[in-house]
């Protein structure tokens with residue numbers, strides 16, 4: 123897989139690099155930098171070069187990504203994620219989304235990417251479920267299973283490191299609401315961004331935060347931008363606003379996973395940990411090339427009550443009349459917003475996890 127460099131002159135996101143093997147071995151300095159990255163940026167590189175057996179799995183996942191989107195449109199549409207033919211597609215855990223169905227920054231306020239969701243619980247055989255899928259997914263099933271296992275291990279290491287550093291009680295850590303042995307609503311998401319002519323501008327993937335807990339993202343091409351605070355010491359996430367932030371480019375790096383925290387981690391820590399806004403858009407003055415990426419979206423177990431966990435470091439829950447909801451309910455709500463045909467009041471707040479934030483402007 124060739125990794126393309128960032129276009130010249132664009133502002134580059136300065137992100138921490140956390141070594142997966144050092145973190146797994148409990149290296150204290152690694153844990154300290156992990157916590158700092160999760161508080162300040164909500165994004166970091168996970169260096170997986172020490173895990174040699176993972177490289178061929180990642181290569182094969184890129185192959186699956188291309189082969190799946192190379193299928194004829196009418197074949198992909200047989201697996202329409204909004205067909206609601208079974209529980210998995212109703213929960214938006216399985217199937218194909220064509221270009222333009224989501225809210226986005228392309229003419230007419232549509233998105234500019236195809237995506238295909240594969241339910242992890244089907245891949246990992248956690249429930250007695252089968253899921254509808256094209257033959258190419260079967261062909262890559264061993265790869266998907268290896269990928270799922272590797273991400274589960276990386277997530278376990280990240281969650282246990284964070285729980286220990288943030289002094290969560292034993293048995294009530296982040297890892298205890300993200301158990302690999304339980305059928306969580308995790309998806310493996312394949313994405314294909316369509317090339318855009320130079321005169322057609324706009325974000326192909328609208329500014330958003332991820333709704334789940336951790337996203338493990340793989341892309342060999344530029345396009346991803348994150349909203350980073352220009353004040354390097356700023357750690358009060360409740361005070362973060364658009365004025366003091368700049369969009370910066372995430373450099374694709376071989377042998378590294380781009381990991382980001384979703385709203386789930388912000389909510390489970392009462393805002394102590396940061397869920398960062400990000401988007402995919404063409405570089406200024408250049409046309410957007412075709413771009414492939416894939417991600418593992420890890421979410422809390424359905425029954426998890428989405429409120430701050432028991433750490434002496436987390437601020438108290440906001441006094442605003444925040445209703446309590448479970449992880450399963452929150453996921454449904456955010457999908458409803460993304461699929462809306464026109465913008466509804468307060469949609470930006472749900473898309474971005476920030477009250478008062480406006481996506482356009």
Ligand SMILES: O=C(O)CCC(=O)C(=O)O
Nearest residue numbers: 313332341346402415417
């Ligand atoms: O394709 C990318 O680089 C970003 C994908 C993303 O943000 C998402 O799937 O939530």
Ligand SMILES: [Fe+2]
Nearest residue numbers: 330331332400
């Ligand atoms: Fe995202």
